[in-house]
Amino acid sequence: MSCMVLVCLCLLIAGCWDRRELQDRNFVLAVAVDTADAGDKPGLEPEQGEKVKKTETFLQPHGTKRYRLSLQVLKFTPGGGEKEESKTYVISNTGESFFEMVRDMLGQSSKSLWFEHLQVIIISEAVLKQAGLNEILDFFKRDSEMRSRIKLYVTPGTARDLLEYNPPTKEAGGIYLADLIRLHTRNSHVAGSRTDLGYTVQYLDTRSNILLPRIEIADKVVKLGGSAVFKKDQFIGYVDEYAIAGLKFMYGTEQSAVIVIESPEKPGQIMTFELFRHDTRLIPHVEDGTIYFTLDINMYGNLDEIQGDIGGENTLDPQYLHKLEAAFAEEIKRNILYADNVFKKELRVDCVSKFAGKMKAYEPDTWELVKDQWDEIYPTIPLVISVNVSIQKIGSHK
């Protein structure tokens, strides 16, 4: 009797339910979300395109075909093929429910689609104009296969085109696209800090405003720069690289940055400072019912480049360096004011609700009074900026 029980248990609880061999899975590396009428397979005649569109989709009894979901799948074939051959291929579908589209795409895939290694989700601007970010990401935030560190990008063009892109490095497209943002700490033009799926869902849950990196493709050039701005989960526009740099200085999220100025003494001469370390404090204050913020920044770095007439400067002269430090500090201040102006006056949005978060954390009593009108109050709040720059090295040449 006990032997029979043992045999039955071995058969029942051996965990075979979840057995899926590696070679029986199709690894999805990147996802693109477009509107249903965009993102057709490239290089087809309109008639052929229409035929493909009909073939790849399914009969949908409810709702309308709102989205096109494209998946970049890793090819599991041994090397030795054509030199230009891509390591991935793209399958696509149109519909309304993302999960339904994914399941229907099994009709285009010989193996089960596996999202555990998904690297990046790219959403087109057109989609964001017709739906909130929350509903687009809902499927991805619920599914247990998704990881929190999946990168999120917004593109003004067609998202599928980025999935069709074949990187010059010959690595898989999804991995290449995700890795573009890994060095955001050294590139002040890209806001990559806390912009992945996990943090974005956190911002959505806390009803914060969101910033996502902007990616663009033109011919065979892919570039990450600037950001898409969301008020709660609604897309409201883009900000340029200069505003992003200013924002990163303001929030202290940069670990390294390059600041370029025109020499205060020689017009036309360009000086470059490389930031290595900083101490940034954004502090809310409430005085007599008036809210204002102070921003104190101390930056330390090196003088890295001088362009133009480079004769005659003694970069070892402390007086000269002090003048440069003051000029760099002025430029950083200008950059921050530019970003502050873009977010406060043009977009009227508290980016990633940073100011609101500071108020909530450090001035909770005042926050309780103003939280319901914060969107109206925020653009009127003054920011008092103080920047100190210290040039610590000048390189190996004076």
Added chain:
Amino acid sequence: MANLEAKTYMSAWQLAIVVFVTCVGAQIMLSPRALIEQVGHGTELSVLLGGVLFYGAVCLMLVLAKKYPGETIVEYAPRLFGKVGGTIIIFWFNLLFFLQVTQIFNGIGKIITFYMFDRTPPEVVIAALLVVSTYCALQDWGTILRVQQFMFFVAYSILTIVWMTSILNFQPENLLPLWPVNIKAVIMGSFSTWGMYSGYECVLLLIPLVYRQASLSSLLKAMGGSFGCLTMIFLMVIVVIIGVLTVDEAENLLYPALIVIRSVELPGTFIERLENYLLIAWVPVVFDTLTAMMFFMGQVCMRHWRHADHRPWVLLSVPIIYVSCILLDNQHVYDMVNSVTMWIGMAFSFGVIPICLSLSWWQKRKAGKGCD
């Protein structure tokens, strides 16, 4: 040859380890969401208050046990409340373990199938764990004690190390403001932490094994150490969850502790999806709790019906536990049972035990007067 595993005594610190291991169990994964949702900012204060509150309950239990050396609640409850009343108290006491066991099995079944084996039915995971827990619960106390001591040093160190990796995503600002908090919610929340600290009731069964070895003060000290460690672990869990996710997000996640670990990316390493490592370390911890509780259930029945062996009772409880935890397969029912269990547990600790103490004092006073 004597059965060396049939342990007849243990030290106060061994009891402290048993209480710690029995209490921690599954609730580090199952409880945080509901608690954070209830309290909001200040959940950590509820955990601290809960630690003090339930340490108080254990102290009462130890004082009660001191009055009946060498006996468990199963023996002295009928003397205090009469045959029927005593049986009700014993049933109540056992019901606490039973309800907790069913909820833990149900919770672990859901978590494991969602995060690790998505195609395996939860019933299968529950059956597997039930088999191993039953096997261990069928052993004598010496074996179970060894397993608990081993797990205390091994599984908990791994669990803590994996958990601490979430510090990488920790943002202290998410914990602010530390004050003001909703005092009423914090106090109500401290009652709700019963789910986390529960399991300490086992002292009412285990005291005879330690009593002759240790004084009341050393027992209180050992229990203080145990509750200190418990509070520290629960604080660490809650503080990290809020520090990583914020209160608002933690409320929206079914198992925030797993999402915290899931978000960790160890730069420069090939290690990914740390929630799997956490779950692997957590399963033995849960196994430990379940084993102990099933053993206690068997012991209570054995003592009540004056049998020599707890094993038939453990085996008898298996189908009841299995069916009950399968019936909990609905979040609403689960939450309801959870809430009922909490109030039953609270009433036992802060209602039944003080009444027991009063009755005991009254009966001894009466007996003393009778001698005059």
